[in-house]
Amino acid sequence: MASRFLSLRGARAPVALLLALAAAWPLGAQAGLFDDEEARKAIVDLRGRLERTQQENADRDARLRDLTEQVETLKRSLLDLNAQIESLRAELARLRGQDEQHTQSGKDLARDIADLQRRLKDQFAALDDRVRRLEPQRVSLDGRDAVVEAPEKKAYDEAIAILRKGEFANAATALTAFQKRFPSSPYQAHVQYWLGNALYGKGEVKEAMTIFRALVNTTPDHPRASEALLALANCQIELKDPKGARRTLEELVRNYPQSEAAQAGAERIKQLK
Numbered sequence: 001m002a003s004r005f006l007s008l009r010g011a012r013a014p015v016a017l018l019l020a021l022a023a024a025w026p027l028g029a030q031a032g033l034f035d036d037e038e039a040r041k042a043i044v045d046l047r048g049r050l051e052r053t054q055q056e057n058a059d060r061d062a063r064l065r066d067l068t069e070q071v072e073t074l075k076r077s078l079l080d081l082n083a084q085i086e087s088l089r090a091e092l093a094r095l096r097g098q099d100e101q102h103t104q105s106g107k108d109l110a111r112d113i114a115d116l117q118r119r120l121k122d123q124f125a126a127l128d129d130r131v132r133r134l135e136p137q138r139v140s141l142d143g144r145d146a147v148v149e150a151p152e153k154k155a156y157d158e159a160i161a162i163l164r165k166g167e168f169a170n171a172a173t174a175l176t177a178f179q180k181r182f183p184s185s186p187y188q189a190h191v192q193y194w195l196g197n198a199l200y201g202k203g204e205v206k207e208a209m210t211i212f213r214a215l216v217n218t219t220p221d222h223p224r225a226s227e228a229l230l231a232l233a234n235c236q237i238e239l240k241d242p243k244g245a246r247r248t249l250e251e252l253v254r255n256y257p258q259s260e261a262a263q264a265g266a267e268r269i270k271q272l273k
Contacts, residue, residue, distance in 0.1 A: 168201035
């Protein structure tokens, strides 16, 4: 019986094992199924995250490309702007050069105009002076007004200047030349008087006497006539002709009693023997 039991136990063991396996199998299979689902979910989730990452990368790349294009566009714009700035700088430098050139040209022109104005002023002044010299001039000759031409006044002044320097020979030459050049000049009587003095100064006493007498005879009312008589008497005294000198001095006192020469002549008469 014991053997039957053992046989029966032996026969049942596989069945129990099978039953145990059968009871245990759905649980393992179910656990496997659950693991696959989780794996699928993880894979799907990972794939989703990968796709999102790839999309984000693609978006980022697109944005990067857009930014790169914008940077390149900005660079080109900056290069164009820099080129424009350099062009403007060159134009400004050119304009400054032109302005400096124009400024210098303006200064040169202003200087030339000033020089021209100065030269014109000098020329006008010289012309005015020449015109004044050529125009008739009013002069006073021993209190008498007269109108003389510029050349004769110049010649007269030059001759008198020579006489005042004591150059009697040159003065006599200049005064004689004046008489010939301006025979109708208002200066003629004055020139004749000073010519007599120049001849007396150079020692030509008789020639001087002739000049003084001619002055008195031709222009007795001339302011220098009384002085000419006094000078004539001095010439006679020098030539040892006291009688002739007395007659000349008496003529002086008689004809020109109010003159200073007559007063000097009266004193000289007292001195004559």
